[in-house]
Amino acid sequence: MKAALRWAVASFPMMIMSLALATLVWLISTEESDPTRTQQFPQSVPVSLARLPDGMVVVGDVSERVRVTLRTTASTWDSLSADDFLAEVDLENLEAGVHRLAVDVEVDKRPARLMQVEPEFIEVELEPNLIRTVPVRVQLEGEPPLGYLRRSPTIEPIEVVISGPESYVERVVDVVTAISVEGAAADVEGEFILSPLDADGQIVDYVVLMPDVVSVRIPIEISGYYRRLPVKVISEGEVAPGYRITNISIDPPSATVFGSPEVIAALPGFIETEPIDLEGAEADVVVRPMLELPDNVGVVLGDQLVEVRVSVEPIESSVTVDVVPELHGVEPTLAAVVSPELVQVILSGPQPLLEGLEADDVRVILNLFGLEAGTHQIEPEVIVPEGAIARSILPSTVQVELSVATSPAENLPAE
DSSP: OHHHHHHHHHHHHHHHHHHHHHHHHHHHHHHHHSOEEEEEOSSOEEEEEEOOOTTEEESSOOOOEEEEEEEEEHHHHHHOOGGGEEEEEEOTTOOSEEEEEEOEEEEOSSSEEEEEEESSEEEEEEEEEEEEEEEEEEEEESOOOTTEEEOOOEEESSEEEEEEEHHHHTTOOEEEEEEEOTTOOSOEEEEEEOEEEOTTSOBOSSOEEESSEEEEEEOEEEOTTEEEEEEEOOEESOOOTTEEEEEEEEESSEEEEESOHHHHHHSOSOEEEOOEEOTTOOSOEEEOOOEEOOTTOEEOTTSSOOEEEEEEEEOEEEEEEEEOOEEEOOOTTEEEEEESSOEEEEEEEEHHHHHTOOTTSSEEEEEOTTOOSEEEEEOOEEEOOTTOEEEEEESSSEEEEEEEOSSGGGGOOOO
16 A cells, blocks of 8 residues: 555656646647637627616717727637627716726637727716607798798697707707798698707707607698689681691699789689680691780789690591502513502501602612512512601512513513
């Protein structure tokens, strides 16, 4: 027993040295296969706020980010992502004021050792959270047209709740939405965004409005001394034969008149123009006629002259024309026989154009260049006057029989 004890005591240093050597060999082997590196993570990490005290609110938008330097193995480094980091500052038990707080960073990967955080501290300002109820005010801009009146707006809701840092909420003296009624001849309504303003009319930051939009309706009414009436076009004469009226446009389509309420109320539901002469028109007629009104009724400046455009177009028609085909490119040694001798061409276009066609205005060409003796089916080419369209050719192909000419007179092509 004593001998074994003496052996163990004598061997202990050797055992310690062997264990140390084995550990060193393992570390060297591990370092070679998965080396350690110290490096800054390429992405910045957002800082979150933890445990905000009750009744407090953070002033402003804390959007700080930090850079993190780690020491870890190559394999762990390659597997890291931004989601593996948690950076936060602890706000527990803090009072109102500006605080310089340490950023605590945790890494959800092993093995990994945090070496450096930049910046180590961030500043956070806290204030008591204040909630108030403030009435909504509509700020009207501009004016309706002459002869129109704007009435008081209706607002829903009529007040909103504002909340945020105490010093900022206390600065709010007005919650406003600005609405333009410039040139409005009908009710203005819709949903409009609200703005919290201070005593100088500047927007107050860091406060929240609930809700932040309101529904507003602003009635716009015409005065009893004014009336808006549509314009009725009066014309005389007929457009040229073969033409038709396709449209009549008026700009503006209505005009505002004024006078005593009794006279204005007695007017018919329209205003007539002075007669517009369309006699023999073959193109659009554009005029600025005067408006026909009683002597005791006037027209608001700007509506005194309206522009009337009467669109005039030719009447579309169609016609069938019989045409003798023209032979082009027949070899001098060949004679040609065409079947049928007449080709029917169905044309469409303006009626005046079609009615004035001359005998040689429509041509049918048969291209025979390079063809040898034999029977050929040729698709005719049709030439028509500008403005006309060849809708159909009957027949769609023409038979041409080419044979060796017995005398030059047999092969005189039509020109």
